[in-house]
Amino acid sequence: MTIEWSLMGLSNVNAVEAEAHSAIAQSGISFGQRLYDRALADPDGIGLTVVGIDGTAADLTLSELDRRANQWGRALVDAGARVGSYIVLAIPNSVDLVLASLGCWKAGAVPVPMRWDLPEWERNRLLEIIRPAVTLDARTRATMAVSAQNQSGEPVSPAVSPSINGICSSGSTGLPKVIVTLQPAIWTGQQGVPFLEHWTSVERPQTILVPGPLYHTNGFITLTYLLSGDRLVILEKFSAAGALDAIEKYRVTNFTATPTMLARLADMPDIDDRDLSSVVWMVQGAALMPPTLLRRWFELLSPEQVVMAYGMTENLGLAALRGDEWLAHPGSVGRGFRDTEIRIQRPDGSLAPVGEMGDIYLKAPMSGLYEYLGGAALLPATEDGFRTAGDVGYLDADGYLYIADRRTDMIITGGANVFPAEVESALTDHPEVADVVVIGLRDPEWGRRVHAVIEPRDVAQPPSAHEIIAYAKGRLAAYKVPKTVEFVDEIPRSAATKVNRSAMIEVRGG
Template identity: 30%
Template sequence: MSGLTVGHVARRNARKFPDQEATIHRSDGRRVSSYTYEEFETRVNRVANGLSTLGVGAGDTVALYMKNNVETLECFVGAMLIGARPVAVNHRFKGSEVRYVLDDSDPTVAILDSFGAETISEIHDDPLVPVETFLSVGEQPPQFTTPYEQFLEDASDAAIDIVPDRRDQAALMYTSGTTGRPKGCRFTHDTLLSLATDGVYEGDHLEPGNRHLIVTPLFHVGAFVPFVTNLYVGGTTVVTDGFDPERVLQLLEDESINSSYFVPTQSRRLLSVDDVDAYDLSALESYGTGAAPSGAELKRDVMKTFGTDLVESFGQTEALATRLPPERTIEKADSVGRPSLNLEMKVVDDDGNRLPPGEVGRAAYSGPTVFDGYHNMPEKTDEVFDDGWFVSDDRIERDEEGFVYFVGRADDMIVSGGENVHPAEIEEVIYEHPAVDEVAVIGVPDETWGERIKAVVVPDADATELQAADIISHVEERIAGYKKPRAVEFRSELPRNPTGKVLKTELE
């Protein structure tokens, strides 16, 4: 063994914290299951031994097509113990999308739950699906599957030799596929544990016994990495499937949650609960956010309402890049923070030349927290790496203190009247309007300007009188006039892909 792996962390916790709760599953307002670290290790060993019996070994993949549950966490670690790579498939994907990921990642074993049973039933015997054994979590498993608990019962709980070292591949996480087919990002144990140290020492300040709630889906790095981080410190991980704001608030109170992560849309829904102040959230110490712009007003509301530190993070599946420290949240409300502890970052032009502070360019990353390349895509991997630096399509700028400001995706740029306009900047301003729940800014063809700016707005539920002129004047008062929307469309919701990202290609 060379260096610490995720499997070693789980085994260490069973020795140091045997009676502490390791995992808890909450659903429909109640506990479905919970396991101590000693019990978690036993179940993880059974997963590892059971997979070995099925012929899974180092370098193989194991697919997980489930909503959030503790079985997913067990399978993450159990597969890693024997050097296999878990692949969490987006549970919102439909048949053709699931088939693509399974074909690309090539697992011989897949675990599904009752939620995914219908989709898998449609494709399980498809020639493109390489899976030989299906395991099923929950009641009424499909006939072609083996019940997960039976699989565990039949497997040995003996401790096994942990075969990988920290430089070996540990997991595949697929991108959302907003610009084509989802890409499988390779993570090593070193990547995951380096990300964990980032989380512990920058912003979150987690300690043994920390109780972390995961409400975002585990197929996403925004949930998977916090699980590894909480495991790293010997914390209790609470998972829940689905998002109901009242139930989440009650769960935060009932389970004395110390830390959690919410995307901005979830934050707005939590804040909209009528009696939000009635919940006892005194245990909550760290409130994470990211994945989309929050806006200064939302950040202030979260900190005031929940009485907690707010830690904003920024990045993508390939590289979780920056954190905004809580003590600078208000002062630097428009920023997404500074580069994380284990990451180097620079801003480059389209030719790869480093740009000085204040200039907009592409974000480039280097360090142990950057992904290890794309699975089955060597040409794409070579395309995005330049002399060891991963060069992203995210456009950013940095100030003299090194704080990063997200400007937009390279392919989102609007060119209006010869001026480059970044939608993210306008979206940030519109989000500050108290009557706006969600917004997406796009460019639409215009004979005079080339492109004109359009804002697609989802009003707050109580904003019955919001007008287009209100949005336009709100923007014009705060940033340059050429950046104001020339058109505003109101919708009840924004189109999203299965990962939850807004599909701007479907807005016109």
């Protein structure tokens, strides 16, 4: 079998890496072929369920997924896609989004999911650096869907996407970035190994709830579990009620969620009466988890069913731990996971001793296998292959990692360094606080003052700023306590529950 292969546009791959990847591609099974094999093995098995905002659902069997992915692959080629082409997918979670992604892998193209609701100027900046062969968005979606319906569903010629996918960054701290993995879309079997198998065996196939948007890494990566034979239950849009309904109806076995999602689930009035018995495990990622919320999930499930993971889209490496480990090392995000090495460096490059704060550097087998489109510099690297995303933290004597925050988010106030995540974690436990974001605002006395933006649980009767500040004083060093407090009806978060700190600072005068 001959598989088409291309390294076009991947400037971060040296000759040795290119030769190694090419050899893998020539002997491996493409993602498209893997889907075909899964469909042959279990044609009537449900591979995908997409749950609409109104609760209606669409089910697709593995044979339907394979056939329609072939149709979408051909439609993309007709629209201009080639092996190695970037294909922008700027539509919400939907059957079309999944099929278009699978169609990219069938055609050997590179899917780049993108937020569909970006302001025009930001969308245009990203499109300028991606230079996609095809853009699937609100304007082209209907035409592309009709084109796909008119295509043959027979198997396509095998092709390998030179990159599994790209992920867009909004560029909130500088140039817009598109992070492209340099791993080719070759099925190795490792892509479908459940996180929990690091600790215990996991019965498969799994039924995986996808509560967040596929334009985020945690959402898009679940498509590789679909290829492994697991069933995906994708929410068109996250809501706590919708997620709980899906868990019960489809007997969901696992999911990945952000702390904000988990807080909204835990705050549901009937959460203690809901049936979570099918859930074998869940992963928390994307942000630090407040201890009170974490302990609440230990009650809803058990410590052994809760996994916390720390990583980044650039795939520099991973740290992870299970809830029972966290109880022995409270506040940690884990130890090196799947051959990841972790070390802490001082600004002068020397290694920090146990317990001393410094820059977090990671090294893993896949470290460095990424590039940025758009001209952004790669993340700093040491001569021996360790890389940092700019996060700050320390290691304890047992090798467990603790994160303070991103250095880029650090607030320098009166000459002292304050990490927003620490202040947010302290304020989140206040019984009248539903959500909080801490930012640094210009101040004539302090340079930057610590400012807390709070979404109260009861918008009609928020706590006073004095109450919030007094609460913070009981939990934080004086220089970390917010000097000003602001109440809003809702914290502006994306569908992935992320917040744009730079934008919040800008609208408040910088």
